[in-house]
Amino acid sequence: xxxxxxxxxxxxxxxxxxxxxxxxxxxxxxxxxxxxxxxxxxxxxxxxxxxxxxxxxxxxxxxxxxxxxxxxxxxxxxxxxxxxxxxxxxxxxxxxxxxxxxxxxxxxxxxxxxxxxxxxxxxxxxxxxxxxxxxxxxxxxxxxxxxxxxxxxxxxxxxxxxxxxxxxxxxxxxxxxxxxxxxxxxxxxxxxxxxxxxxxxxxxxxxxxxxxxxxxxxxxxxxxxxxxxxxxxxxxxxxxxxxxxxxxxxxxxxxxxxxxxxxxxxxxxxxxxxxxxxxxxxxxxxxxxxxxxxxxxxxxxxxxxxxxxxxxxxxxxxxxxxxxxxxxxxxxxxxxxxxxxxxxxxxxxxxxxxxxxxxxxxxxxxxxxxxxxxxxxxxxxxxxxxxxxxxxxxxxxxxxxxxxxxxxxxxxxxxxxxxxxxxxxxxxxxxxxxxxxxxxxxxxxxxxxxxxxxxxxxxxxxxxxxxxxxxxxxxxxxxxxxxxxxxxxxxxxxxxxxxxxxxxxxxxxxxxxxxxxxxxxxxxxxxxxxxxxxxxxxxxxxxxxxxxxxxxxxxxxxxxxxxxxxxxxxxxxxxxxxxxxxxxxxxxxxxxxxxxxxxxxxxxxxxxxxxxxxxxxxxxxxxxxxxxxxxxxxxx
Numbered sequence: 001x002x003x004x005x006x007x008x009x010x011x012x013x014x015x016x017x018x019x020x021x022x023x024x025x026x027x028x029x030x031x032x033x034x035x036x037x038x039x040x041x042x043x044x045x046x047x048x049x050x051x052x053x054x055x056x057x058x059x060x061x062x063x064x065x066x067x068x069x070x071x072x073x074x075x076x077x078x079x080x081x082x083x084x085x086x087x088x089x090x091x092x093x094x095x096x097x098x099x100x101x102x103x104x105x106x107x108x109x110x111x112x113x114x115x116x117x118x119x120x121x122x123x124x125x126x127x128x129x130x131x132x133x134x135x136x137x138x139x140x141x142x143x144x145x146x147x148x149x150x151x152x153x154x155x156x157x158x159x160x161x162x163x164x165x166x167x168x169x170x171x172x173x174x175x176x177x178x179x180x181x182x183x184x185x186x187x188x189x190x191x192x193x194x195x196x197x198x199x200x201x202x203x204x205x206x207x208x209x210x211x212x213x214x215x216x217x218x219x220x221x222x223x224x225x226x227x228x229x230x231x232x233x234x235x236x237x238x239x240x241x242x243x244x245x246x247x248x249x250x251x252x253x254x255x256x257x258x259x260x261x262x263x264x265x266x267x268x269x270x271x272x273x274x275x276x277x278x279x280x281x282x283x284x285x286x287x288x289x290x291x292x293x294x295x296x297x298x299x300x301x302x303x304x305x306x307x308x309x310x311x312x313x314x315x316x317x318x319x320x321x322x323x324x325x326x327x328x329x330x331x332x333x334x335x336x337x338x339x340x341x342x343x344x345x346x347x348x349x350x351x352x353x354x355x356x357x358x359x360x361x362x363x364x365x366x367x368x369x370x371x372x373x374x375x376x377x378x379x380x381x382x383x384x385x386x387x388x389x390x391x392x393x394x395x396x397x398x399x400x401x402x403x404x405x406x407x408x409x410x411x412x413x414x415x416x417x418x419x420x421x422x423x424x425x426x427x428x429x430x431x432x433x434x435x436x437x438x439x440x441x442x443x444x445x446x447x448x449x450x451x452x453x454x455x456x457x458x459x460x461x462x463x464x465x466x467x468x469x470x471x472x473x474x475x476x477x478x479x480x481x482x483x484x485x486x487x488x489x490x491x492x493x494x495x496x497x498x499x500x501x502x503x504x505x506x507x508x509x510x511x512x513x514x515x516x517x518x519x520x521x522x523x524x525x526x527x528x529x530x531x532x533x534x535x536x537x538x539x540x541x542x543x544x545x546x547x548x549x550x551x552x553x554x555x556x557x558x559x560x561x562x563x564x565x566x567x568x569x570x571x572x573x574x575x576x577x578x579x580x581x582x583x584x585x586x587x588x589x590x591x592x593x594x595x596x597x598x599x600x601x602x603x604x605x606x607x608x609x610x611x612x613x614x615x616x617x618x619x620x621x622x623x624x625x626x627x628x629x630x631x632x633x634x635x636x
Contacts, residue, residue, distance in 0.1 A: 017232045020229060029240070029307070030307045032244065035208050037278035039205050040268055040270040041275060043202025043203070044198070045193060045194070045268075054204075055210075055241075055242045057421075057429070058238070061384070066402055067388055070230055076322075078098065078214070081391070090383065092326070096448060097380040098214060099326075107369055110308075110361065111131070116277050125276055131361055134358075135361055159310065170286075171247045174251030174286060175251065189266070201433070204378070206245075209245055248279075280297060280300055280304075320346050320349060323353075329471050330459070333458050338546075378429045379430055379444075385422045388419045389423065392413055392414060392416070487580060489579060489585070490505050490517070491584065516552050516556045517581070519558065520560045522534065522538065524563070530562055531562070541560045542560055569600055576610060581609070584604060588615065
């Protein structure tokens with residue numbers, strides 16, 4: 001008899017408000033270490049105002065993401081919203097824009113790590129030391145991610161709290177020692193210092209301070225009661241970063257005011273001397289005395305470097321997750337999301353996008369990286385806002401567990417004001433970046449055109465529709481939807497790999513770290529020794545395990561087992577008994593539309609030690625075609 005586990009027990013293994021906050025703040029909070037200098041270079045004395053305006057846009061964007069994520073608690077963020085609101089092509093546009101965000105997050109975070117480590121070795125603060133250091137960091141993290149090193153949620157929470165406490169301390173000390181309203185007023189000459197164009201660009205660049213809002217959306221599938229934890233986690237992140245971004249620029253510009261140069265231009269050390277390490281600039285200009293300043297410089301330098309390394313790594317993890325999500329929806333070629341045969345990680349995607357991030361570092365231009373991020377982020381955010389607005393029209397009666405305060409009725413549709421104002425803000429920021437930065441516009445549009453070409457060519461090569469959603473098979477089995485099994489065995493023999501079978505197992509397995517075990521059987525001819533070298537057959541058998549891990553995630557383990565012809569039923573039954581499997585999931589093959597109950601399936605059914613679930617797809621779509629997702633599984 002199968003052991004059954006109530007679904008509620010799985011909630012003990014997923015993320016709460018603290019984990020969501022620490023993950024998102026670890027990404028958003030790290031941005032201050034480079035955003036402050038980048039924005040100040042353009043917005044000058046209006047930098048605090050630029051951050052406040054971009055902060056309001058961020059609040060609206062956060063509200064949009066919370067509403068969409070609670071409606072559809074799945075990874076993907078704006079790409080997921082666009083899929084539900086529009087179609088797969090628009091979803092790809094949003095997802096490809098997100099991909100640019102993650103790549104630039106990796107590049108810009110890695111670029112600024114050497115600047116803060118420059119407290120130990122000065123050459124790291126200048127070119128080419130910062131570029132080389134950033135590329136070395138990206139390469140090292142790529143190697144770690146390929147090997148499969150995982151983040152610690154508890155460590156992230158500790159570092160996030162430490163980072164938040166440090167920034168609050170700097171604000172308090174700065175308010176006491178250097179805050180000067182007169183200096184702040186004197187920093188501004190409207191229309192001159194800064195010019196209106198530079199101020200508008202400063203607002204657009206201020207959005208890089210809020211990198212990471214996608215994080216909560218991408219963790220939603222692992223969140224406890226998403227309708228409660230996601231809004232709370234997002235609210236804590238918004239409160240923390242808005243408060244700090246309102247105060248830190250005030251302290252920084254009080255300590256490093258805007259000055260006029262001999263040529264008549266205006267500048268501030270925050271955007272020049274300390275552009276690469278603005279928080280160190282604040283520390284060095286608080287007037288704390290040499291001894292205290294030296295200690296604080298080292299502390300902030302180490303903390304900033306660690307936070308930025310985590311942000312760089314989070315960007316790589318984001319690339320991996322997004323590649324997997326886009327691959328699941330047939331938006332990217334299978335090869336790009338292929339997993340490593342030994343480490344079981346998407347090494348092709350990690351290597352590819354790490355190389356692109358390293359190339360982006362080579363010019364050593366922080367402002368180019370910042371505008372590139374703004375290009376991708378504003379595009380994705382704008383699509384997210386439009387998707388939420390359109391879903392209000394398309395699904396007016398759909399349950400929305402959370403909605404923002406404030407709405408306006410337009411032609412009988414209740415539209416959230418946050419999405420309206422947020423969409424106008426992000427679209428305006430995207431337009432400013434495009435108009436004022438021709439190089440960024442060319443690179444960004446080139447990136448989108450490259451992705452669009454790959455998408456269309458891949459879809460046509462696979463005979464898939466351009467706008468219709470076609471997802472890797474994750475079926476909803478019949479008769480057992482209220483049951484979860486503690487352990488499931490999935491055997492593969494000589495039949496082709498079946499995504500339907502793994503999808504069925506993924507639906508049925510309890511949400512724990514090791515719930516699905518794949519046994520890939522390799523038939524060794526009787527005239528050969530059982531351990532005879534069979535490299536091609538071994539690779540083929542192992543590939544089934546790796547593809548299963550790509551679909552089932554960390555819950556999947558597996559091994560290749562050599563058997564003699566005819567021994568498959570015995571091997572499967574013995575393996576099920578050995579691991580105390582609660583269920584065996586097997587595929588039913590067809591010839592035309594006629595089911596073939598082969599000897600292996602009959603043998604397992606005849607000696608089954610537990611429940612046997614047979615994934616059946618008469619259309620043969622279980623190997624990747626979309627319709628298979630709706631096919632049933634039968635039980636015995």
